Amino acid sequence: MTDQDYMQLALEEAWKGCGFVNPNPMVGAVIVKNGRVIGKGAHESYGGPHAERNAIVHCTENLKDATLYVTLAPCCHFGKTPPCTDAILKNGINRVVIGSHDPNPLVAEKSVEILRQHGVEVTAGILRKECDALNDVFFHFIRTREPYVVMKYAMTMDGKIATASRKSKWITGEAAREKVHQDRKRYTAIMTGIGTVLSDDPLLTCRIPGGRNPVRIVCDTKLRIPLTAQLVKTAQKTRTIIVTGSSDVKKRSLLSKAGCEIFTLPLKDGRIDLKTLMRRLGEMDIDSVLMEGGPQLNSAALESGIVRKVQAYISPKLFGGQQAKTPVGGTGVDSPEAAWHLSAPLITKLGQDILLESEVTPC
Numbered sequence: 001m002t003d004q005d006y007m008q009l010a011l012e013e014a015w016k017g018c019g020f021v022n023p024n025p026m027v028g029a030v031i032v033k034n035g036r037v038i039g040k041g042a043h044e045s046y047g048g049p050h051a052e053r054n055a056i057v058h059c060t061e062n063l064k065d066a067t068l069y070v071t072l073a074p075c076c077h078f079g080k081t082p083p084c085t086d087a088i089l090k091n092g093i094n095r096v097v098i099g100s101h102d103p104n105p106l107v108a109e110k111s112v113e114i115l116r117q118h119g120v121e122v123t124a125g126i127l128r129k130e131c132d133a134l135n136d137v138f139f140h141f142i143r144t145r146e147p148y149v150v151m152k153y154a155m156t157m158d159g160k161i162a163t164a165s166r167k168s169k170w171i172t173g174e175a176a177r178e179k180v181h182q183d184r185k186r187y188t189a190i191m192t193g194i195g196t197v198l199s200d201d202p203l204l205t206c207r208i209p210g211g212r213n214p215v216r217i218v219c220d221t222k223l224r225i226p227l228t229a230q231l232v233k234t235a236q237k238t239r240t241i242i243v244t245g246s247s248d249v250k251k252r253s254l255l256s257k258a259g260c261e262i263f264t265l266p267l268k269d270g271r272i273d274l275k276t277l278m279r280r281l282g283e284m285d286i287d288s289v290l291m292e293g294g295p296q297l298n299s300a301a302l303e304s305g306i307v308r309k310v311q312a313y314i315s316p317k318l319f320g321g322q323q324a325k326t327p328v329g330g331t332g333v334d335s336p337e338a339a340w341h342l343s344a345p346l347i348t349k350l351g352q353d354i355l356l357e358s359e360v361t362p363c
């Protein structure tokens with residue numbers, strides 16, 4: 001087994017924390033001695049022990065002269081838990097292999113220095129790309145304090161998200177839908193627009209075993225959401241935020257009574273200012289938002305510059321129809337040069353469908 005193989009095991013371990021550690025990072029650790037894995041651990045819940053300490057606790061034998069593989073540089077600060085560097089040194093681990101660098105200013109390169117000063121051999125950057133991808137949310141949030149926004153849509157091969165008669169259930173197959181539910185667990189919040197609520201009456205919950213529901217957010221400028229909407233009817237059980245510019249006192253009070261939280265934001269050109277909304281969500285420690293909206297919300301989000309990743313699910317079907325909707329509305333760009341530029345996509349095959357995932361290059 002190589003360093004890469006052990007780091008791969010640590011990465012698999014890290015996923016155990018998916019959906020339960022935000023806004024902290026997902027981290028996995030593996031401890032190896034004489035060519036055998038003697039302990040594994042993950043950061044499993046927000047505020048709980050870090051991955052390194054969990055791996056140490058799970059060790060089946062003495063750790064002296066063992067190697068620790070960890071997907072993110074160990075911490076060296078007193079936060080909710082004591083520094084992992086202390087535990088590494090106390091247990092006589094003599095080599096530490098790191099995936100990602102930690103941008104947290106409390107950690108940065110300090111922990112590597114501490115370990116080296118104490119004679120521990122440190123190798124950094126093993127499977128760095130994979131380890132960085134695991135925590136795209138954490139890295140973005142710790143730098144900006146604004147949520148990492150993922151714009152998701154499902155379309156046919158002729159680029160339609162609904163038929164001309166506005167029917168959209170179901171475009172993609174089972175495997176693609178399963179991936180969407182995993183993402184509803186991974187990202188802290190899910191956001192949609194009033195158009196989608198009125199046409200689809202969605203629940204926006206996570207329906208996989210061991211899942212956890214995202215905070216549900218509806219952008220509803222004029223507070224048109226019906227009290228009979230599934231989102232409103234289930235708001236007592238699952239946190240639901242309606243973002244509006246309306247001061248309709250009666251409707252606000254009825255929605256509050258049903259368990260919804262109402263956020264009032266000043267409107268910009270008659271629309272919710274999504275950048276301000278993101279700042280406000282960031283203050284609430286909401287580190288990530290999965291957008292499952294329609295063409296209006298998608299164009300507003302792109303125009304306001306909040307989108308960091310685009311997920312396009314493409315199904316081998318054709319809907320046709322001049323009036324059938326496409327994923328991004330608004331007026332669009334004038335010339336191809338003015339396009340939003342995306343990174344080369346990661347391509348995943350999901351049953352008959354494919355998923356293209358690209359980062360949005362900031363302007």
Ligand code: AOF
Pocket residue numbers: 021024025026027028042043047048049050051052072073074075078079080081084102104107
């Ligand atoms: C984690 N889990 O496994 C590791 C982290 O507030 P604290 O004490 O939990 O510390 C959070 C910081 O610790 C986090 O921002 C990151 O920089 C570092 N490492 N955090 O939540 C872990 N190894």
Ligand code: ZN
Pocket residue numbers: 050051052074075076082083084085
């Ligand atoms: Zn730590």
